[in-house]
Amino acid sequence: MSRAKRTHTPLGAVIYGRGLRVGDVAADAGVHDRYLSEYLSGRCAIRPVHLRRLAECLGVPAARLQTPPDVVAASLKEFGRVASNRHD
Numbered sequence: 001m002s003r004a005k006r007t008h009t010p011l012g013a014v015i016y017g018r019g020l021r022v023g024d025v026a027a028d029a030g031v032h033d034r035y036l037s038e039y040l041s042g043r044c045a046i047r048p049v050h051l052r053r054l055a056e057c058l059g060v061p062a063a064r065l066q067t068p069p070d071v072v073a074a075s076l077k078e079f080g081r082v083a084s085n086r087h088d
Contacts, residue, residue, distance in 0.1 A: 006040040009067045014058055015040070029057035042067050042075035 006012040015025055022040065026033040031050045039046045039054075045067060046054065055062040 006042070009040055009042045009071065011046065011054065011065045011067065012040045014060060014065065018058075025054070025057060029053040039067070042071050045069070045072055 007016050015022065022036060023033055025031075026036045029036075029050070030053050035047070035050060038044050039050070046065060051062045051065060054065055058065070
């Protein structure tokens with residue numbers, strides 16, 4: 001079973017829209033895959049140093065990869081709800 005592609009974030013839209021593999025992008029950009037997973041889920045904003053590396057690696061302006069704060073907030077709310085349900 002494959003994982004769902006997280007295209008609801010700008011970063012995910014670029015990566016999956018180009019048919020790239022997350023592990024390859026992480027290695028090429030020098031960003032740990034755990035951080036990249038967090039960024040793709042929208043659970044946190046991309047750190048400035050990672051944003052620069054990812055933008056350079058993907059050949060797009062950094063602003064194109066940033067997840068809007070309302071998406072991050074919604075993802076955190078959803079993640080918290082799902083996580084809390086796992087312990088019920």
